Every structure is written in C-alpha cells, then in structure tokens.
Amino acid sequence: MRTLEEARALDAADPLRGLRDAFDLPDGEIYLDGNSLGALPRATIARMTETIRGEWGRDLIRSWNKAGWIEAPARVGGKIAQLIGAKPHEVLVADSTSVNLYKLLAAAVKARPGRRVILSEPGNFPTDLYVAQGVAEALDVELRLAPREAIVDALDEDVAVLLLTHVHYRSAVTFDMAAVTRAAQEKGALVLWDLSHSAGAVAVDLNAANADLAAGCGYKYLNGGPGAPAFLFVAERHQAMLRSPLSGWMGHAAPFDFDDDYAPGEGIARFLCGTPPILGIAALEEGVDMLLGTDREALYAKGQALCSAFIDLVEHRCAGLGVTLATPRDPSLRGSHVSFRHDHGWPIMQALIARGVIGDFRAPDILRFGFTPLYVGFEDLWRAVDILRDILATEAWDEPAFRARAAVT
Amino acid sequence: MRTLEEARALDAADPLRGLRDAFDLPDGEIYLDGNSLGALPRATIARMTETIRGEWGRDLIRSWNKAGWIEAPARVGGKIAQLIGAKPHEVLVADSTSVNLYKLLAAAVKARPGRRVILSEPGNFPTDLYVAQGVAEALDVELRLAPREAIVDALDEDVAVLLLTHVHYRSAVTFDMAAVTRAAQEKGALVLWDLSHSAGAVAVDLNAANADLAAGCGYKYLNGGPGAPAFLFVAERHQAMLRSPLSGWMGHAAPFDFDDDYAPGEGIARFLCGTPPILGIAALEEGVDMLLGTDREALYAKGQALCSAFIDLVEHRCAGLGVTLATPRDPSLRGSHVSFRHDHGWPIMQALIARGVIGDFRAPDILRFGFTPLYVGFEDLWRAVDILRDILATEAWDEPAFRARAAVT
Structure with missing residues (x-):
C-alpha cells in the first residue's frame, strides 16, 4: 500500500x-x-447513564444483588477469558494491573517454598519490575534479570516464578508463550504473563500454552476507559493451592458472614480483595462486549x-x-x-x-x-x-x- | 421529637x-x-458525562495532562484531607480500603523492626482483620486481638502497629482517637485508623490527634458511588520513612522515565500503585466537593x-x-x-x-x-x-x- x-x-x-x-x-x-x-x-455512554442514574441513583444499595454488582468481577472476568483462551472461572476483574501482579507474584513465591528468585527481563514494563522488587523485599527473595534471548537459560532450580510481558510495550516483540511456559515448568517454576498489550490486540490462548498465571490491563485494547479495572488469570489447577496476600473481604469464602477469621473463597474468588469498582467495571464490560461481538x-x-x-x-x-x-x-x-x-x-x-x-x-x-x-x-x-x-x-x-x-x- | x-x-x-x-x-x-x-x-451526573464524553471520548490520552487526571489522586486526596483534619499532602485517593490497609500495615510493620505484633480488636470490620492476617502471614508476624476495653493494656513493646476502626461498623461506638493514639505511641507503636464510617459523618481531626496512619472508604458518607476509590493518610513526619510494599509505577519518583529500578516518590506519592481509576475518582470528587461546600x-x-x-x-x-x-x-x-x-x-x-x-x-x-x-x-x-x-x-x-x-x- x-x-x-x-x-x-x-x-x-x-x-x-x-x-x-x-x-x-x-x-x-x-x-x-x-x-x-x-x-x-458509544454503547458505553448509555451503559454508564444506566449504571449511574438507574443502578446507583434509583436502586441504590439493592443493586449489589438486583443489578448483579456483586458478580461483576467474575462475570466480566468470564468474558475476558474468552479473549485470552481461558475458562470463564479462571479470570477475574479486580484492582489495577500492578496490584494484581503483586497478588500473583507473592502467591507464586509462597507456593514454591525454598526457591528464592523471581526472574524477569531488563526493560520489562516498569511496573512489572517495580512490583517484583516490592514482592522480593517483602518476602525476602531476589529479583533476577536476564536478557530475553537468555531468559530460558537463566531458569534454574532457584526460580520460583518467571514474570514476562507477552507483547513488549516498546518494541511490540512477543514471547513464544507456549515454549517459554514449557521451559519454565520443566524447571519447576511458575510463569506469570503480563497481557496488557496483548488482550484484545492479538490472539492469546492461555490454556493452549498451559499457562499458570496472567494479568493485564483494561484500558488499552479492551477500551475500558481511563484507569479501568484490570484482570487476572489463575489456571484452574493452581487455584486451590495459591493464596492472595491481599486477603480482603471480597475474597473471603463468606464475606457477609462477617467472621473474624479469613477463609479464602473457592477458586478464583480468593483473588478479590476490596469492594469492586462498579463504575469502572461497567465501562469495561461494554468494551469487552464489543470485542466478543466481533470476528x-x-x-x-x-x-x-x-x-x-x-x-x-x-x-x-x-x-x-x-x-x-x-x-x-x-x-x-x-x-x-x-x-x-x-x-x-x-x-x-x-x-x-x-x-x-x-x-x-x-x-x-x-x-x-x-x-x-x-x-x-x-x-x-x-x-x-x-x-x-x-x-x-x-x-x-x-x-x-x-x-x-x-x-x- | x-x-x-x-x-x-x-x-x-x-x-x-x-x-x-x-x-x-x-x-x-x-x-x-x-x-x-x-x-x-445530581452534580455527579453532569460531571460523569463530561469525564466520559469530553475527557475520555474527545480529548482521549491528552486528558492525563489536560484534564488533570494524573494529579487526581493527590487533588481529591487533598480535598478529603480537609474533612479529616489532615494536611493536603498527607492524603491520597487510591485503590480500595482493603488494599490501602495492606499497604499501610505492611509499611508500619517494616518500620518497626523487631516488633512482631499487629494489634486489633475482635469484631473489627472483617476486611481489616482479614488484611491484617494477610500481612501477618506475608511478613511472618502475629495478629493479636484484645477486646476494646482492654486494648490499651494490650499494648506492649512487641506491638508494631495498632489497627482500629474509629466508628464501629455495627455499634457505631467510637474510639477516643487522641487518647488511644497517645497510649500506643508511648509504647512505640504506630496506629492505623480505619475511617470508613467516620469520614463525612463525624468530626475527625487526625492532626490534632497526632495520628500516624489512616485509610477509609469513598462510597459511604463521601457519596463517591459504588466501589468508589478509597483514601489513605500518612502523617507528614512518617512519609520519608515508610515504604509501600505495593511499589507500582505510579508511586515511582519518575514514572515516565521508565527506569528498571524502583525509587519511591516523594512524600505521600509513594503510596500510589497502579494507574488511577479516573471514572471512580471523578465521581468521588463530586461527593467530596459537596461536603466541602457544606457547613x-x-x-x-x-x-x-x-x-x-x-x-x-x-x-x-x-x-x-x-x-x-x-x-x-x-x-x-x-x-x-x-x-x-x-x-x-x-x-x-x-x-x-x-x-x-x-x-x-x-x-x-x-x-x-x-x-x-x-x-x-x-x-x-x-x-x-x-x-x-x-x-x-x-x-x-x-x-x-x-x-x-x-x-x-
């Protein structure tokens, strides 16, 4: 052309x-x-009017049940799952990408006791590296960086989790998700994929790649609006084993029992933390619905x-x-x-x-x-x-x- | 009557x-x-139309600068500060109450090395206790509970941080913030106040009480909308000493330099984590503005x-x-x-x-x-x-x- x-x-x-x-x-x-x-x-404009004036203004507190607010993180997560090759109950909408990276990295490190390394690449998206540094400091492990061409060779028995971004935010270069996942799993490590520049932009098939963990952004190709809530993925096989450090009430097995003791919810629900951001999730759902209606x-x-x-x-x-x-x-x-x-x-x-x-x-x-x-x-x-x-x-x-x-x- | x-x-x-x-x-x-x-x-309806159609739809990415999106967490935090007796640069809007409790509790525990106890009361709001359990597990410290009438006596040299809710979510009973803060500080502990049922409802004067840390909810008396972003307070004197474990890019000293290494931002800014939820903050700002315009x-x-x-x-x-x-x-x-x-x-x-x-x-x-x-x-x-x-x-x-x-x- x-x-x-x-x-x-x-x-x-x-x-x-x-x-x-x-x-x-x-x-x-x-x-x-x-x-x-x-x-x-355009559909988001009408949706937000209904969410704000109808659900919030008119129905008020009842909308937690009546308008399905309480299910919104799982409902919209289940829709995003279709865009990234996951099962519906493997994805949640929650918090920001950074907060979700923290939850998943910390959970992964705790799930690999004795392994003391988070592995990533220099030049990964900054928040990925910064959050990994925060997890490393909190849990007294080490963040190790290796250039992408040497990343597979840098995998060893010390690596608890490999943190990579599928589509690089600058160069747009992708990792071969299935091959890298396999290599890491062969060394006993978990892999956490950041899909922020992938979801809605390129074909992603987490289940086909046998992926462990992923997180990503709602405000880019998903068209969820400025600072939209993010999503996270935990493979079904890992859900019972992993615990989110951010053990807020929405991740509790029975949040409205108001017990003093935390008991993690079933499945992916335990990766919720605080009260879900309803306005943000509503806008995100419209963006996701448009993609689901597209070839x-x-x-x-x-x-x-x-x-x-x-x-x-x-x-x-x-x-x-x-x-x-x-x-x-x-x-x-x-x-x-x-x-x-x-x-x-x-x-x-x-x-x-x-x-x-x-x-x-x-x-x-x-x-x-x-x-x-x-x-x-x-x-x-x-x-x-x-x-x-x-x-x-x-x-x-x-x-x-x-x-x-x-x-x- | x-x-x-x-x-x-x-x-x-x-x-x-x-x-x-x-x-x-x-x-x-x-x-x-x-x-x-x-x-x-009602003002929120018009504000959201402008934020969605004008700032997002028309000005798109430019609104991060032009519409002040990037300053929104500090700007609205500074307004909430006026409602809770804090200085403007001591309050941020960010994340959920639960996530903010995690940041502040973890930071407080790390700031009191050698002290291995988070103290709270049974029957505190569940997410406060659940998050404290998550922090205790992550950092290998202990959550100790004492009934409110015995809480001051339970303070000892092991307590790193005392976590209490100012207005109890069930009984509405308040703690004497100044007296409890003083008692805890005399034992060398920090105090974290949950203001979820206080902000906008009762007079709160954090600075007069010499408070250390606080967090609270945007969707109750602040009228910020369902799942509104929450706020957090860090007393000026502690800001340089405390580090958020959730070291996301928005808390970096220079987020748009895209460095590989995390360097905490100046002052309260380091308690930001991911990209701020603009739709939620816009709605919250209207609720807060109404309170600021009221006697x-x-x-x-x-x-x-x-x-x-x-x-x-x-x-x-x-x-x-x-x-x-x-x-x-x-x-x-x-x-x-x-x-x-x-x-x-x-x-x-x-x-x-x-x-x-x-x-x-x-x-x-x-x-x-x-x-x-x-x-x-x-x-x-x-x-x-x-x-x-x-x-x-x-x-x-x-x-x-x-x-x-x-x-x-």
Whole structure:
C-alpha cells in the first residue's frame, strides 16, 4: 500500500470498517494511541447513564444483588477469558494491573517454598519490575534479570516464578508463550504473563500454552476507559493451592458472614480483595462486549495488516529522515503497535499531535503508534505517514513549544 | 421529637434541608443506608458525562495532562484531607480500603523492626482483620486481638502497629482517637485508623490527634458511588520513612522515565500503585466537593440529632416489641448510624425494605440505620419508625419471602 487510493480501496474492502461508527471519536484526528488509552465506545455512554442514574441513583444499595454488582468481577472476568483462551472461572476483574501482579507474584513465591528468585527481563514494563522488587523485599527473595534471548537459560532450580510481558510495550516483540511456559515448568517454576498489550490486540490462548498465571490491563485494547479495572488469570489447577496476600473481604469464602477469621473463597474468588469498582467495571464490560461481538480472527489479521502497511509506508516515504524501525517485521513476532526510533522522538511526537496524529512517546527515543483495528483504517494510516513525512522533511518539530515535557508522556 | 408535626417543624427549621435536592433520590423511599452506599449527587451526573464524553471520548490520552487526571489522586486526596483534619499532602485517593490497609500495615510493620505484633480488636470490620492476617502471614508476624476495653493494656513493646476502626461498623461506638493514639505511641507503636464510617459523618481531626496512619472508604458518607476509590493518610513526619510494599509505577519518583529500578516518590506519592481509576475518582470528587461546600459543624450536629431522635422514637414507639439498642446513647461516643438488635433482624429488614425504608442488616441480628444529614430529614425518620412499629406489631415480617437470603446483605 503506497498511495491514498490504495488505502481507500483497502478500507472499502474491510468487513470491520463499520465498527468505527461504534466509537465516539473526535473529528479530524487520527488516533493511534489505543494501546495506551482505548477510545470510547458509544454503547458505553448509555451503559454508564444506566449504571449511574438507574443502578446507583434509583436502586441504590439493592443493586449489589438486583443489578448483579456483586458478580461483576467474575462475570466480566468470564468474558475476558474468552479473549485470552481461558475458562470463564479462571479470570477475574479486580484492582489495577500492578496490584494484581503483586497478588500473583507473592502467591507464586509462597507456593514454591525454598526457591528464592523471581526472574524477569531488563526493560520489562516498569511496573512489572517495580512490583517484583516490592514482592522480593517483602518476602525476602531476589529479583533476577536476564536478557530475553537468555531468559530460558537463566531458569534454574532457584526460580520460583518467571514474570514476562507477552507483547513488549516498546518494541511490540512477543514471547513464544507456549515454549517459554514449557521451559519454565520443566524447571519447576511458575510463569506469570503480563497481557496488557496483548488482550484484545492479538490472539492469546492461555490454556493452549498451559499457562499458570496472567494479568493485564483494561484500558488499552479492551477500551475500558481511563484507569479501568484490570484482570487476572489463575489456571484452574493452581487455584486451590495459591493464596492472595491481599486477603480482603471480597475474597473471603463468606464475606457477609462477617467472621473474624479469613477463609479464602473457592477458586478464583480468593483473588478479590476490596469492594469492586462498579463504575469502572461497567465501562469495561461494554468494551469487552464489543470485542466478543466481533470476528476476532479478522480483527487480529487487520491489526497485523495495519502494522505491516505502516512499517512499509514509513520506511518508503520517510527514508533518510532518521527513523529506525524498533519493532519486528514479522507479524507473527509482534503485537498491534509499531515503534520507530528517532533522536528527536519527543518533539516529533508533539508536532504530530499538534497536527492531529495522536501516538505516544516512550523514553528515550521511541515514537509509538498503536493500531486498534476496531477503529483505525488504512486511510488513517496513510494520512498519518503523510504528516509524519512532512514534519520530518521540514523539521517542523524543531520548535520550543514541542520540546516542553508534560507530566505524563 | 415524638410526633409527625414535631418532625416537620424540625425539618422546617433545618438550614441544611435544601441539600436534599442536590441528590437524585428515588421518590417514595426513605434511604437510611448512606453509610453503606451513599446516594447519587445530581452534580455527579453532569460531571460523569463530561469525564466520559469530553475527557475520555474527545480529548482521549491528552486528558492525563489536560484534564488533570494524573494529579487526581493527590487533588481529591487533598480535598478529603480537609474533612479529616489532615494536611493536603498527607492524603491520597487510591485503590480500595482493603488494599490501602495492606499497604499501610505492611509499611508500619517494616518500620518497626523487631516488633512482631499487629494489634486489633475482635469484631473489627472483617476486611481489616482479614488484611491484617494477610500481612501477618506475608511478613511472618502475629495478629493479636484484645477486646476494646482492654486494648490499651494490650499494648506492649512487641506491638508494631495498632489497627482500629474509629466508628464501629455495627455499634457505631467510637474510639477516643487522641487518647488511644497517645497510649500506643508511648509504647512505640504506630496506629492505623480505619475511617470508613467516620469520614463525612463525624468530626475527625487526625492532626490534632497526632495520628500516624489512616485509610477509609469513598462510597459511604463521601457519596463517591459504588466501589468508589478509597483514601489513605500518612502523617507528614512518617512519609520519608515508610515504604509501600505495593511499589507500582505510579508511586515511582519518575514514572515516565521508565527506569528498571524502583525509587519511591516523594512524600505521600509513594503510596500510589497502579494507574488511577479516573471514572471512580471523578465521581468521588463530586461527593467530596459537596461536603466541602457544606457547613460541616451544622452537618455533624444534625447527624447526631437525627440519631438521637431515632433512638428516642424507636424506644418509645417500639417498646416491648423486641428491639434492643446496640449503639451508645451519648452522641459524643458514636458515629452517624444507629443499630438495634432483634432476633428476627433479617426478615424485619427485608419487610422494611419492601415498604420503602432502606436500611441494612448485619449478621447475626443487627438492624442498622444510617443517617446522612445531607439528605435525611426528621420526617423521614418519623415515617421510618412508624413503619418499623407497624411491621413489628403486626409481625408482617413473618413471611417466607422475607426470609430468603441474598448474596449481599
């Protein structure tokens, strides 16, 4: 795809094209940041009105039973399970990704007594490493890092749990989930997969990979809204063995008996902690429902096609302008975003945003573009590259206004 | 207050009466459960539309900076600080009460090396005890329970942290925060106060009590909505010393540098963990703003007057019908809810709810009525007691339909 006409032809032939109208997207912008914050589904607007005015305002406390609030973490978890190849009772919506990583890492370390290492890779998403450091300090074990190409060799009898992100947040490169899981299990370790950049973006089959544990984010490709609740997965075979350190009342076997003694709930329920965030879960459910109503094979294929077309077009039209691909060319080895390096990544991204192309920047030099096939089309992509080429060729990014750093990048 | 006319006269003279119209309350019901789920402020409806359609839908990722999403935990925390006698930079909105209790308890235990006891009382709110058990197991310390009348005597050199709830969730009885804090500090222990049934309901002055740590709930008297984010308080003098075990990226000194190594943020910021739940925080901010715009001295006085009038009226009109007061008569010793025991508490509460009087039941035999002075009036209270008397006198509660237990009580 090299021309605007070709892009339009691809859009015209795209069976998923109509889904764009299911989102409330601003006019005149090309949103390539759905991997950081997914767009607003129109259905969510009506759902939130009903949840706020009907369930909260009118039915008040009764909605815990009547509107199914109390089952919401398991209900929406069961839906997410369908997106990641898990059984419905293996997934819960709860807390944030970071808090869920803490629960699962701590539970895994306790389940492997005598093993004193959490293994991960340098450059993993920061919160994964930070939470692992917190668990290591709390439980007096060690966080060991090994480069991804050496990660399997770094597995030994000391490793309690291997913590990896399936799709890397910068490069989009994926791990072979089944192969790495097998290698870790052969050494007696558990594996915890962070699916934040995977769920809703690429095919994930946790059960086929014989996965142990996973967690992930609700506000990226699941379109659950800013700071949406996260999810966690515990394989059925491990549920009775694992205990969440965050033993709050919603994870109790009988929370409304108000006993003094904690008794972990059956199955996955023990990984709940506090009162579920109903507004956030309601918004997340709408995003998940939209994905469940979509042909996901076609969706993931379109995501790959968008990424491939973007790589090709940037390398063709921006050749010699200082951008270097930082994402695998092979679609089977990457997620649904594409990163390019440029020495002036920050001001270039600000210049793009000023011209309506919304991607994001990741320190020190990454221009990151997410392709959410639900609402991004090939013409969007063509226009984005056209603007990028212009900004690079004219050095329009070289303005003081584009150099100022914001709190959130 | 014994008659409907007297009740109406009290309402007519109530300077806070107009605040009821600021809530979207269902017609024909008397809502005495604001201590379990606060009602919906009308302002929240418009705020959520703007947050969802404007900030999320239109401005998308830019809202992290433009709409102040990234500062929301500290901004709303700073507002809650005004309600609980804290400095603005001593309070954060984050996670759930249970998760915050875990952070603070674990941090407190680590800050008192050599001390191996978390002290609390039997019958404390279940999640407080459950979380303390989780911390005790994770950090290999002991949870010790002592009855509240013996709690000060149970303080010794082994106690790292004393965990108490300021207003008890069943009886509404309060601890003398300043006196208990002083006694614990004299023994070298830290004190963690659960303010879930206090914040927005009764006067709380953490700084005047020289409090160390506190946490509390956003969905009760703060009217933040179902499963609203919670808050936590760390006294300024302890902030540099304490480390949250939940060392997620939002608590990092520079989260958007994406370093591999965790470095705790300055001050209270280190007690953040994952990405803040923006929809929940937005709703909570509206509830808090309403309280900040209200004469709180008058508000708390009205809450006490409502509770006293309710106790008097129930004891007068329901005498001999099996109800026994389970809350202190002295307003200075209780929060803003009133509990009565009855052997048939569950079906009686279901019969009340069926007739539009919404309170709640707490096992095994507590009928609990919360008085939120923002939207409950004296006529409401008179009518509620009139219906209660009728249900008790006629034994209208003695129906199979009222005996069925729901998942959430």
